[in-house]
Amino acid sequence: MAVLSATEVEQRPTHPPKNKARWTASEEASGLALISPTLLYAVALLFLPILIVVAYSFWTQDYLTIDRTFTLQNYKTALGEPIYQDLLVRSLVISLVVSVVTVTLSYPIAWFISFHGGVHKNLWLFLITVPCWTSYLLRVMSWKVILGYGGVMNTGLLSIGIIDKPLTSLLYNSNAVVITLVHSWAAFAILPIFVSLEKVDRSLIEAAHDLGDNKLMSFLRVTLPLSLPGVISAFLIVMIPTVGDYVTPKLVGGKDGVMIATAIQAQFGKGANWPLGAALSVTTMVIVSAMAGIAVLALKLLVRMAK
Amino acid sequence: MPETPMITIEAVNKFYGIYKALDDVSLDIAAGEFFSLLGPSGCGKTTLLRSIAGFDTPSTGDIRIDGQSVIGTPPNRRPTNMVFQNYAIFPHLDVEENVAYGLKRLKLDASGERRRVGAALDQVRLGHLGKRRAHELSGGQRQRVALARALVMRPKVLLLDEPLSALDKKLREEMQVELRSLQKAVGITFILVTHDQYEALALSDRIAVMFGGRIAQVATPKEIYQRPTTRQIADFLGGMNFMKARITGETATRLSVETPRFGGVTLDKPLGFNARNGTATIGIRPERLRVLWDDAKADFELAGRVVDRHYFGEITHLIVDVPGMEQPLSVSETNNFGADDIPVGDAVRLAYDPDALVALSD
Amino acid sequence: MSGRHGIPKSRWLPAYVTVYLAFLYFPILLLPIFSFNNAATTTFPLAGFTTKWYASLWHNTALLEAARNSMIVGVSVAILSTVLGICAARAITRYRFRGQRAATGLIMAPLFLPEIIFAVSLLMIILQLGVELSLVTVILGQVIFCLPYAMSVLISGFGGFDRSLEEASLDLGETAIGTFRRVTLPVVAPALVSSLLVSFTVSLDEFILAFFLSGTEPTLPVYIWGQLRFAAKLPGVLALGSVMILISILLLTLSEIIRRRAEHRLRAQGALNA
Missing domain, CATH: 2.40.50.100 (RNA polymerase II/Efflux pump adaptor protein, barrel-sandwich hybrid domain)
Known part of the structure; x- marks a missing residue:
C-alpha cells in the first residue's frame, strides 16, 4: 500500500487529497475500525490480565504489600518444591492421557459421521455435541454419583451379582479424573476432526484404491495425513484446557487426583500468595504449550512415517 | 459515434499493491449502445465494469457518465444499475420485493410502485412468479429477476457482469436473443462483461477486447473477428x-x-x-x-x-x-x-x- | 448410507458409535432419573417415583435468587458477546487487513487456555483496580469466555453471506446504513439469534469464572457447588440440575433449528455462486 501511494503521488501530483480519502475508505481501514471494539475488549480483559499475571510472577508479596523488585524466587518455588512438582507432573500426565484417549476414541466417530453420516450429518453432529453443552459442573457431579462407593456403578453391579462388595477403586483417583475429562471433551475433539475429514476429497481415496492401496493403506496414506490438521487442533483444544481443570479433580479426584489448578486457586484464597499463584499459572501455561508443541511434532512425524 | 458519449473512460489506472489491474484504459461508449468488454479472466474487464458501477475506485484517471465525472460518487448515487454474476437475489425477499427494492427509496405511492414492478416483471416475462422466493427460482428465472430489478430503476446505463455464465448452453443461447431484444426495447446503454467470444459477437454493437489490464482493440463484432489487429x-x-x-x-x-x-x-x-x-x-x-x-x-x-x-x-x-x-x-x-x-x-x-x-x- | 466404493463400511463401527453415544448420554440422563427417585441416595434399585424434589425448589429463596442472578448474567452476556462478536466476525469475513490473524487469535484464545488461568488473571486485575466483585464482574469475564463461541456461530453465518447482495443494494440506490438494515441484518438474523442462544447457554452453565468473580451473588452453578458439600441436599440439586439440562438442550435445539433453516436458504441462494 505504501508503495502504491508513493507512485500515485508521483504520477498525479494534482490528486493527493483523493489518495487519503481512498485509503480511509479502503479495506484495511474499515476492517480495523470494525474489529476494534471487540479487539479492545479482548486486550483489556484477556491480554492485559495475562500480562499482569506474568508481571506478578516476578514480584513478591509480604502480607498485603507487593514488592516489585524482579525475582525468580516464585519460579524456584513453583519448580523446586516437591508438592508443586508432583502436581505439575500429574496435571501434565493426566491432560496428555486425556487428550490421547479422547482423540483416539473420537476419531472413529468423526470418521463415521463424515463418511457414513449420509444426509443426516448435521443431526449426528448435533446429537454428539448436545451433552457437551450442558453444565460441566452437573456432568462432573453425575460422574461422582456414578462412580461413588454407594453409587450407580457399585449398586448396579451388586444388584446383578457381578461383584459381592462395592469397589472402592472407582472414585477419588486419577482414573476417575481421566474418565470424567474424556467425557467432557469428547465433542470438542470430534468437531475439528470432522471438519478436516469433510475437506478430504473422496476421489483421492478412490484414486488410492485405483493405484493399488487396500483399505487400511489408503486410510494411512491418504485419509489420516489429510485429516491431520483436525487431529492436531483436537489434541490442542483438549490438552491445553484440561491441564488447568479445577472442578473435576476437586469433585472426583480425591487425594490422588489433585491437579495444579487447586494449588493455583489456593494462592488466591486463604493462602493468599498472588505472586506464587501467578508463577504457578505461568509455569503451567509455558510447560503445557511446550508439551503440546512436542506432541504435535511427534504426531506429524508418526504420520510421515506411516506414509 | 454521437457527439457526447454516454460513458467516457479517460486514462484510468487501477493498482492493487504493485499489480496493475487496469493499465491506462481510455474508452467512449455511446448512448443506446450494446457494448461488450471481452477478455480472459483476470484481464481487468470486471474491474473496469465495477469502476463504472462505483464498487472499485480507479487509482488515477476519470470516469464520466453522461458528461458528469463520477469519481467519488458512491454506487447508490450513480445512474447505473448492475446485473451481478451470481444475480445477488435477496434471499429474504420474494420476487416482487426484490424488484421493488430500489423503488422504496424513491417514495412512490403504492399503486405507482406496483405498476412499475409489474411492468418490469412483464418485460422479463416473470409476471406470474411475483411471490416466489429466490431459492424457488431456476437459474434463468433468477437472471430475469436481476434484470427486472435493475431495469425498473430506469438507469442510463445497465451493467452486466457475466450474466449468462451460470446458465447451461441452451438456456444461454435463448437468453442471448432475449437480452438483445430487451436492449433494443429499452434503448439504454448496456455494458456486458464476458469471456465468451460468441456471446460478445452475437450481442454487441461494439466490443472492446482486453488483455492484461489494457484494451487491445475496440471495434464492431465483424471487424474484430475478420480484422483482428494482433x-x-x-x-x-x-x-x-x-x-x-x-x-x-x-x-x-x-x-x-x-x-x-x-x-x-x-x-x-x-x-x-x-x-x-x-x-x-x-x-x-x-x-x-x-x-x-x-x-x-x-x-x-x-x-x-x-x-x-x-x-x-x-x-x-x-x-x-x-x-x-x-x-x-x-x-x-x-x-x-x-x-x-x-x-x-x-x-x-x-x-x-x-x-x-x-x-x-x- | 451405502458407502461409495473404496470407503470401507465396517460392521463394528455402528456398534462402537452406539456405545459411544451411550457413554456420552448416560451421565446426563442419570440426573433426571434420580431426580424423580423417592430416596435421598443415588443407588439402584430405584425407590419409587416422586416429584417432591422439584416441589422443594420453589420454596428455596437462595436458589431462586441464584436463578435470577443467572438470568441477569446470561442475558447480558448473550447480548454483549453477540454485539462484540458481530463486529469482529463481520470485520474478519468482510475485510482483509494486517494483524487479522493476530486479532482473531486473541479473541479465540479462551478456547485454548486453561480457564482457571484467565479466571485468576481477571480476579487479580479486578481486585487490583479496587473494583467490587459483583454480577457485573461475572458478566465482563464471561463475555471473554463466550466470545469464541459467538464468533464461531457468527463467522459461519456471515461466511455464507454473499457480498454481492450488499453491492446490489447499494447499486439500487440504498445507503450503507439502509443496506445494513434492509439486507445484511435480515439475512444474518438467524446467525444472530443462534449466537444469542449459544452464548446464553454457555453463560448459564459456566462455573469457574462465576465462582471466582461473583462475590456474594452466586449464579446457579456457584449455588450448586455450595450445596454439593451436603449429602442431604443432593436430590434437590439433582432436580435443579435436570431443569438446567432441559433448558440447555431446549435452547440448543432451538438455535440449531434456526441455524439449519437459514443455512438451507443461503445454500439455495449460493448454489449458483459455485
Whole structure:
C-alpha cells in the first residue's frame, strides 16, 4: 500500500487529497475500525490480565504489600518444591492421557459421521455435541454419583451379582479424573476432526484404491495425513484446557487426583500468595504449550512415517 | 459515434499493491449502445465494469457518465444499475420485493410502485412468479429477476457482469436473443462483461477486447473477428492459421508481404504495427479455406495432404499439411459435401480468397 | 448410507458409535432419573417415583435468587458477546487487513487456555483496580469466555453471506446504513439469534469464572457447588440440575433449528455462486 501511494503521488501530483480519502475508505481501514471494539475488549480483559499475571510472577508479596523488585524466587518455588512438582507432573500426565484417549476414541466417530453420516450429518453432529453443552459442573457431579462407593456403578453391579462388595477403586483417583475429562471433551475433539475429514476429497481415496492401496493403506496414506490438521487442533483444544481443570479433580479426584489448578486457586484464597499463584499459572501455561508443541511434532512425524 | 458519449473512460489506472489491474484504459461508449468488454479472466474487464458501477475506485484517471465525472460518487448515487454474476437475489425477499427494492427509496405511492414492478416483471416475462422466493427460482428465472430489478430503476446505463455464465448452453443461447431484444426495447446503454467470444459477437454493437489490464482493440463484432489487429486477439476469438511472411513494401496504411505458399499479397496494416526483422505475422481463419472437389477450379489454390481429421457434427476440421509451410493448416469445412469422409492421407486442394488474409501485430 | 466404493463400511463401527453415544448420554440422563427417585441416595434399585424434589425448589429463596442472578448474567452476556462478536466476525469475513490473524487469535484464545488461568488473571486485575466483585464482574469475564463461541456461530453465518447482495443494494440506490438494515441484518438474523442462544447457554452453565468473580451473588452453578458439600441436599440439586439440562438442550435445539433453516436458504441462494 505504501508503495502504491508513493507512485500515485508521483504520477498525479494534482490528486493527493483523493489518495487519503481512498485509503480511509479502503479495506484495511474499515476492517480495523470494525474489529476494534471487540479487539479492545479482548486486550483489556484477556491480554492485559495475562500480562499482569506474568508481571506478578516476578514480584513478591509480604502480607498485603507487593514488592516489585524482579525475582525468580516464585519460579524456584513453583519448580523446586516437591508438592508443586508432583502436581505439575500429574496435571501434565493426566491432560496428555486425556487428550490421547479422547482423540483416539473420537476419531472413529468423526470418521463415521463424515463418511457414513449420509444426509443426516448435521443431526449426528448435533446429537454428539448436545451433552457437551450442558453444565460441566452437573456432568462432573453425575460422574461422582456414578462412580461413588454407594453409587450407580457399585449398586448396579451388586444388584446383578457381578461383584459381592462395592469397589472402592472407582472414585477419588486419577482414573476417575481421566474418565470424567474424556467425557467432557469428547465433542470438542470430534468437531475439528470432522471438519478436516469433510475437506478430504473422496476421489483421492478412490484414486488410492485405483493405484493399488487396500483399505487400511489408503486410510494411512491418504485419509489420516489429510485429516491431520483436525487431529492436531483436537489434541490442542483438549490438552491445553484440561491441564488447568479445577472442578473435576476437586469433585472426583480425591487425594490422588489433585491437579495444579487447586494449588493455583489456593494462592488466591486463604493462602493468599498472588505472586506464587501467578508463577504457578505461568509455569503451567509455558510447560503445557511446550508439551503440546512436542506432541504435535511427534504426531506429524508418526504420520510421515506411516506414509 | 454521437457527439457526447454516454460513458467516457479517460486514462484510468487501477493498482492493487504493485499489480496493475487496469493499465491506462481510455474508452467512449455511446448512448443506446450494446457494448461488450471481452477478455480472459483476470484481464481487468470486471474491474473496469465495477469502476463504472462505483464498487472499485480507479487509482488515477476519470470516469464520466453522461458528461458528469463520477469519481467519488458512491454506487447508490450513480445512474447505473448492475446485473451481478451470481444475480445477488435477496434471499429474504420474494420476487416482487426484490424488484421493488430500489423503488422504496424513491417514495412512490403504492399503486405507482406496483405498476412499475409489474411492468418490469412483464418485460422479463416473470409476471406470474411475483411471490416466489429466490431459492424457488431456476437459474434463468433468477437472471430475469436481476434484470427486472435493475431495469425498473430506469438507469442510463445497465451493467452486466457475466450474466449468462451460470446458465447451461441452451438456456444461454435463448437468453442471448432475449437480452438483445430487451436492449433494443429499452434503448439504454448496456455494458456486458464476458469471456465468451460468441456471446460478445452475437450481442454487441461494439466490443472492446482486453488483455492484461489494457484494451487491445475496440471495434464492431465483424471487424474484430475478420480484422483482428494482433495475434493474441485473433487467437482469443476462434482459431486462426498463422504464418510468417517477409515484408516487401510498406505505406502508412498498407503492407505488402511475400508468403511461402500464399504468394505476394498486399494487406491493411493493423494499428500500432511494428515490423520485426522485416517479417510480419499473417493469418487466415480456418473457415476461409475451402476444399476443392474433383476438378473444380479456383483463382487461388493450395495443394496438400490431410494428416488428421476432427468431426464436430455440422463441421469437420481437416489438418492439411502443405509442403513448404512450417505448420499444417487447419481447415474448417461444413459437412454438406462430405468433408467428414475425406480419408486421412488423401491429397486435397484448397481454395482461398487473398482478402481473407490479415496482417497481425505480435 | 451405502458407502461409495473404496470407503470401507465396517460392521463394528455402528456398534462402537452406539456405545459411544451411550457413554456420552448416560451421565446426563442419570440426573433426571434420580431426580424423580423417592430416596435421598443415588443407588439402584430405584425407590419409587416422586416429584417432591422439584416441589422443594420453589420454596428455596437462595436458589431462586441464584436463578435470577443467572438470568441477569446470561442475558447480558448473550447480548454483549453477540454485539462484540458481530463486529469482529463481520470485520474478519468482510475485510482483509494486517494483524487479522493476530486479532482473531486473541479473541479465540479462551478456547485454548486453561480457564482457571484467565479466571485468576481477571480476579487479580479486578481486585487490583479496587473494583467490587459483583454480577457485573461475572458478566465482563464471561463475555471473554463466550466470545469464541459467538464468533464461531457468527463467522459461519456471515461466511455464507454473499457480498454481492450488499453491492446490489447499494447499486439500487440504498445507503450503507439502509443496506445494513434492509439486507445484511435480515439475512444474518438467524446467525444472530443462534449466537444469542449459544452464548446464553454457555453463560448459564459456566462455573469457574462465576465462582471466582461473583462475590456474594452466586449464579446457579456457584449455588450448586455450595450445596454439593451436603449429602442431604443432593436430590434437590439433582432436580435443579435436570431443569438446567432441559433448558440447555431446549435452547440448543432451538438455535440449531434456526441455524439449519437459514443455512438451507443461503445454500439455495449460493448454489449458483459455485
